Amino acid sequence: MTFTAPPSSDPSPPPSASGSARKPVAVFERSTLALPALRIYMRQLWGRRSLVANLARSQLKAENYDTVLGQIWLILNPLLLAGVYVLVRGVFRQVGSTPMERNAIIANLIMGVFFYRFANSIIAGSAGSILRNKSMVLNTNFPRAVFPLIGVVKAVIEFVPILMVLVAMHAVLGQPFGLSLVTVPVLWLMILIFSLGAGMFFATLTVYLRDTTNILTFVMRLLFFMTPIIYTVDEIPAGLLPYLQFNPLFPVFWALEAAWDGRWPPAVTYLWFGAWMIGAFLVGVAWFISKERSFASRL
Amino acid sequence: MPVVSDHAPAIEVENLSVYYRTSFEGADTRNPFKLLLRHEREHRMVAALEDVSCTIPSGSVYSVVGKNGAGKSTLLRVLGGILAPSAGRVTLYHRVSPLLATGIGFDRRLSGRENIMLGGLANGLKPAQVREHTAEILDFAALGPAIDSPVRTYSSGMNARLAFAVAVHMEPEILLIDEALAAGDARFKKRCRRKIDELCAADVTVVLVSHGMKFIQAIADHCLWLDEGRVRAEGSAEDVIPAYLEELEVSAGDESAMEDA
Helix, strand or coil, X not given: XXXXXXXXCCCCCCCCCCCCCCXXXXXXXXXXXXXXXXXXXXXXXXXXXXXXXXXXXXXXXXXXXXXXXXXXXXXXXXXXXXXXXXXXXXXXXXCCCCHHHHHHHHHHHHHHHHHHHXXXXXXXXXXXXXXXXXXXXXXXXXXXXXXXXXXXXXXXXXXXXHHHHHHHHHHHCCCCCCHHHHHHHHHXXXXXXXXXXXXXXXXXXXXXXXXXXXXHHHHHHHHHHCXXXXXXXXXXXXXXXXXXXXXXXXXXXXXXXXXXCCCCCCHHHHHHHHHHHHHHHHHHHHHHHHHHHHHHHHC | CCCCCCCCEEEEEEEEEEEEEEEECCCXXXXXXXXXXXXXCXXXXXXXXXXXXXXXXXXXXXXXXXXXXXXXXXXXXXXXXXXXXXXXXXXXXXXXXXXXXCCCCCCCCCEHHHHHHHHHHHCCCCHHHHHHHXXXXXXXXXXXXXXXXXXXXXXXHHHHHHHHHHHHCCCCCEEEEECHHHHCCHHHHHHHHHXXXXXXXXXXXXXXXXXXXXXXXXXXXXXXXXXXXXXXXXXXXXXXXXXXXXXHHHCCCCCHHHHCC
16 A cells, blocks of 8 residues: 555645545555655654553553562563573583682673573564554554564563663672673663564564464574573684574674673674664564555454 | 535545455365465455445445445455555545544553553554543543453443543544444443534544444434445435345344344
């Protein structure tokens, strides 16, 4: 459908549709692959910012209504998960040769688990967002990018208490608070943008191929073990490194490991992940918004 | 009967067709290798709407009738900009409310009050504007203390009341109502009628899909009769509705149409 003007807010008229002297507010025609007018799309999306914030907040609230510990699970869950990985790692391999080294490895592991959860919750959350919100997709016509963005806002809200726990753990484990930590917010933002792009890509794919969500779960699990989280970059056998490099998240967690340890991340990690981030974002967003007009007919 | 203020169209539908592509397994579903390959499945195009043209005058109550599967809801979704036409064109001369009245229930775990906010925001209102309307909506829906309970605990009638109350208070120019009233009780329907009359007096166009024929007879001034995706008749409600009812009676005891009126 050439979506000439959105019906709700934008009165930019299409070329005269009928003999009538009055200007049409919107004309709907057969859908094409073309992108909608981006300026109008962004303005419409911006107009729904309160909706995104409200839905994110209320969904978070509703998800933890029924549990005894409620919102505490937001922190407890990743902490327990990190605990399990420390345990698993301890069984298979000595965790560092000195207490100092051990603490550094544990600190890196906890940080890695938390950051990976952040990425995963955006990617997986966005990927399923169109199907999960089926009734809204079928009964409303605001920009569909609202749905993946809800997942991003949720992940960001969830990350705030997690960040506080991370800083506390960092201190408890006696890790350095070096200047290199200033790169962490940048890396975090890069993860967010990459994950949103990847999530929107998979959200579109899911509408056409429902199997995507099932496959994605395993891909994300596999990529976790291909990321320097339960091991450090130094510990990777030389023969394995070429394979791990296929993982888009590998370079950014390499950079995070260095920053967390008080070292400046190598420049190559930024460039490498930066390329993934830009690629994923452009492809994901463009595909999503060029296809979104046909989502309703596929549900 | 609401006054038709002028004959300028609010919506023009020209040769609209909507096709769905449905896929399902072909004849031989026992062979797992064939099942794995999607192209082994049959694809069939189903026409939900075919070559539908109509003009909806502004300020009118325009009803769409037809049996199940006639394409009524599909038409409404195209008018709302939710579904894309496969062919043809729809021209809107007024702002359409981007929210179908059935589709509140944004999050059934949340309270009715919270869902009012979400519904308003989805409609493009600002939080302050929604709060302005909240009192009226609460008053109209008349849910009492249940408004603060999760929507999942509501009966279908309560659901319908809330959905309709939200939709009519969103300052719509064109209001699309899909079956929302079927579940309401008699008193609520009376209130709906009054509200719809009031909206039409203010030149709001109401497009209504409902199986409640008595309700439609009482309120509609124009009617479109769809039959398997095609226009069977279009015109004034006095002409089209009796013809439709007659056909219903002829087609062996389809009394459900009158039931929930």
